[in-house]
Amino acid sequence: MVARIYGWNYSKRYFDRLLWLSSSGWAWEFRRRLPTLLGESRASRTNRVSLKRPDGSDLVRLSAPCRLAERHGLHYLPDPRLSAYETPVFWLPEVMTVNIDAAAALRDQATHSPEQMLWQDIPGKKSLLLVPGRRTKLVITARSYAAQLAIDKAETPLPLAIYPTLRMQKGPQMLNRLRCLDWFVHHCAGIEFDRAPRRGFAPLKLRAALIALDGWLSGASQREIAAVIFNKEDVDSDWNSHVHSLKSRTRRLIKKGRDLMQKDYLKLL
Secondary structure, three states: OOEEEOOEEEOHHHHHHHHHOOHHHHHHHHHOOOOOHHHHHHHHHHHEEEEEOOOOOEEEEEOOOOHHHHOOOEOOOOOOOOOOOOOOOOEOHHHOOOOOEEEEEOOOHHHOOOOOOOHHHOOOEEEEEEOOOOOEEEEEEEOOEEEEEEEOOOOOOOOOOOEEEOOOOOOOOHHHHHHHHHHHHHHHOOOOOOOOOOOOOOHHHHHHHHHHHHHHHOOOOHHHHHHHHOOHHHHHHHOOOOOOOHHHHHHHHHHHHHHHHHOHHHHHO
16 A cells, blocks of 8 residues: 655555565665666667567567666666566676676587476576677576576577576685575575575665655655654654654665665675
8 A cells, every 4th residue: 555654655565575675676676766767768778679488488689788778787777667576687797796697508408307407497587688799698586586697609599498507706706606506596496595684785774775765755854754664653752852863863774775776786786
């Protein structure tokens, strides 16, 4: 339910469902609120064609790399009016540090065995991206995780079976990538895990920052924003007494939301 509260539209149900987003989804939720992004998305839309494949996956084809989108760390600009649940998001591998951009090598279908998993078998919604001069990308999204795979030999027609194989270079992010792979594999096997988010990027904190950002973008006052995030009665009693520092906490949440929209969304990747 969307209620008109303190001067802007706020839906508790909408923000609560975001708690299950992957970090890639959170990055898009903040970046898509950039005021100039809608105009840029419309300007670049003629560059791509979208269609539904017979296997149920989505396919996006670009006529050329989108330099406008690449300035945001993306292969192309989705419609910013759509949430991470409603549109696939393809990030450039060079901006991804914690999430994995693995390589999926093409294999002869004759080598398939019951022990091998086809990408169609992996739980989640599948979306493919074709860009001239770049490897084909596959994004798989489901509740609380997203995986982006690059398919080698992009000039080869998409086969019925693609076998993902991980390729990683040594470096400071190697341990994080191995952990991400472990989480993803556990999800593929249907096993739940308790993922420890990066400091300051827990889902509850990101939700509060996103609510604060939406309120700020709508012109709501700090007190109005605080009343939605915390509790109107608590805010009324604490606003001038500063016992719980709700005024300062709200100010920091607004700044955090603005920073995540403008540049820090890349830290989620």
